[in-house]
Amino acid sequence: xxxxxxxxxxxxxxxxxxxxxxxxxxRVSKLRLVMDNSNLDMIILTSMHNIAYYTGFIYCSFGRxxxxxxxxxxxxxxxxxxxxxxxxxxxxxxxIIYTDWKRDNFLKSIVSIIGRDEPPKTIGLEYDxxxxxxxxxxxxxxxFSIFSDVAKDLMHLRxxxxxxxxxxxKNGARIADLGGEEIVKNIREGNTELEIAIAGRDRMxxxxxxxxxxxxxxxxxxxxxxxxxxxxxxxxxxxRKLQKGDILSLNSFPMISGYYTALERTLFxxxxxxxxxxxxxxxxxxxKRGLELIKPGxxxxxxxxxxxxxxxxxxxxxxxxxxxxxxxxxxxxFYGREAGLELREDIDTVLQENMVISMExxxxxxxxxxxxxxxxxxxxLVIGKESAENITKFPFGPEHNIIKT
Numbered sequence: 001x002x003x004x005x006x007x008x009x010x011x012x013x014x015x016x017x018x019x020x021x022x023x024x025x026x027r028v029s030k031l032r033l034v035m036d037n038s039n040l041d042m043i044i045l046t047s048m049h050n051i052a053y054y055t056g057f058i059y060c061s062f063g064r065x066x067x068x069x070x071x072x073x074x075x076x077x078x079x080x081x082x083x084x085x086x087x088x089x090x091x092x093x094x095x096i097i098y099t100d101w102k103r104d105n106f107l108k109s110i111v112s113i114i115g116r117d118e119p120p121k122t123i124g125l126e127y128d129x130x131x132x133x134x135x136x137x138x139x140x141x142x143x144f145s146i147f148s149d150v151a152k153d154l155m156h157l158r159x160x161x162x163x164x165x166x167x168x169x170k171n172g173a174r175i176a177d178l179g180g181e182e183i184v185k186n187i188r189e190g191n192t193e194l195e196i197a198i199a200g201r202d203r204m205x206x207x208x209x210x211x212x213x214x215x216x217x218x219x220x221x222x223x224x225x226x227x228x229x230x231x232x233x234x235x236x237x238x239x240r241k242l243q244k245g246d247i248l249s250l251n252s253f254p255m256i257s258g259y260y261t262a263l264e265r266t267l268f269x270x271x272x273x274x275x276x277x278x279x280x281x282x283x284x285x286x287x288k289r290g291l292e293l294i295k296p297g298x299x300x301x302x303x304x305x306x307x308x309x310x311x312x313x314x315x316x317x318x319x320x321x322x323x324x325x326x327x328x329x330x331x332x333x334f335y336g337r338e339a340g341l342e343l344r345e346d347i348d349t350v351l352q353e354n355m356v357i358s359m360e361x362x363x364x365x366x367x368x369x370x371x372x373x374x375x376x377x378x379x380x381l382v383i384g385k386e387s388a389e390n391i392t393k394f395p396f397g398p399e400h401n402i403i404k405t
Contacts, residue, residue, distance in 0.1 A: 006098040006109040011085030016214035017056035017092055018257035023164050024092040027054055027157075028075060034124075034153045035072065041120035043070045043150055044110065044138065047129040049336035050154055051077065052258040053329075057091040058218070059083075065106045065134055068093075069113050071120075076113050078106060090216070107141050124150035152340070158329050159341045161354045165259070166382055169328055169356055171211055172254050172261030173380050173391040179204040179252030180263045180394045183224060187269060188405040189244055193229070193237040197222035204254045215257050219332055223251040226269075230374035231364050233264075233322065234333070244270040247373035248403075253333075260331040263394050264360060264378030267401040275371035277398060282314040283363050283375040284397050290324055290343075290359040294381050294388045300347040307361065308345075319363035321374075328356040328380060355383045 017024070031054060035043060045051050045068040052058045057077050059066040067078040076094045079087035088095035096113065098105040114120060119142055125135065127149035139147065161169065182203035186196045200222040209217060226242050229235050230249040242248070248267040253260060266280055286307050293303045307324055311317040324343035330336050340349050341357060351357065362376035379392035395401070 003101045004099060005102060005105045006096055006112060008094070008096055009085045010088055012089055015089045017090065018168060018212070018215065019056065019164050021092065023162060024054070024056065026162070028070070030157055031070060031154070032072060034150065034157070035070070038124065038148060038150070038153070040122045040124045040148070040150070041071065042114060043124040044068070045070070045126060046134065047126050047335060049258070049330040050126060053158060055091045055093050057087050058258050059087070067106070067110070069110055071114060074113060078109050104137060107137055111141060120145055122146050122148065124148055126151045126154070155338050155340055159327055159338050159355060160352070161329060161356050165329065166354065166356065168256055168259050169261055169380070169382070170391050172256050172259060173263070175204050175207045175211070175254040176252045176261050176263035177392065177394045178207055179222060179254065180250055180265065183222065183250050183252065184403060187242065187248065187267070187403045189269065190241050192239050192241050193224045193226055194239050197224040197237045200224065200252050204252060208254055208256055212256060219255040219334070221253050223249070225249040225374070227373070228367055231366070232374065233362060233376060242269055245273070247272075247276060249374060249376060255332055258330045258332070261328060261380060262358065262378055263392060264376050265394060265396055265401055266375045266377060267403055269403055270405070272398065272402055273371070276373070279316065279363065279365060279371040280375050280398060282311070282316050283361055284377060285314065286310050286361045287359060287377040287396070290361060291379060291381070291390060294351065294357060294359060294383070296351055296353055296383050296386065298351050300341070300343050300349050300351070301345055303343050304345045316363050319365050321362050321364050325358040325360050328358065351383050353383055353385050357381055357383070
């Protein structure tokens, strides 16, 4: 029996994707303008975030390559046979499936899309994502082509959100707040970080399903940290039991069709000592000033410099751990990053309408020092024509988040 190297399969009906056909068409049109400006015949996307952004399909690789081929008149997702027709149902475009029967059938499927008669002279790749192995293999099948990096150009396109994107992000912020509420309900002495996190995650997933009944549900999560575990912003939850006087870090992350949002808050269980209150209030002062500074026309690095001066005046600059905020969009802890839109000293991007960015100052005081622990607040802001809208509504500060049980 001769088994195929690749094939197409339209099993079932096209699914309801997170965005309209007009939205996807507009994104692809802008991508093709990048192709024209860079004299590219073809782009091969390999990252989860860009494939999701342009087609709606979020792949699960399990060690297999996935891709999306865009030419001036074609767009195909390329997926493994293990996923059957789900990638076609979830792609706003055509799809081709490659099989495992022979090595490098993924590459053969790329060739099948463009044909063998006129191979592309110039090809765009995501240099920040593609592996050296795959880059070498693609180079071997298009040996007379010139390759160039399109990752930064595509990142800049993603930095400006459409109205449909802003709508899904606002829903995410709302659902993150609900997760925060559920977490607070479960905070009590003796309960574990794990059990509290489960409660917050379940509340958010059910609300996502209620609000987006046609979606696929994946990757929503909570990091809930206590005591020394609060020292890192991305520390996993553990089975540690809460004790009175603990510093707590609430982090709820609903994922809606590849779009990440976040709520992060500092809390204390039962009481906070004077040194802890002093550190907490210093971080809150910086947070409030940061919220005031975020507006159209201001440079990311200028925000950082002013907040650094404020932290220095308060005596806590030496405890600051990372940048003051970042962009939102097709993003999760697995994929994506719009590095050109971060509140860091080395980023000179000017904020403009329809950008979405967080304000999230954090300080970490090591164990053995007065007020030890990690302090972090996190709000999401949508940049408008003249100001910014804070779409995070969960309260912060000692008057709200010293939890009595």
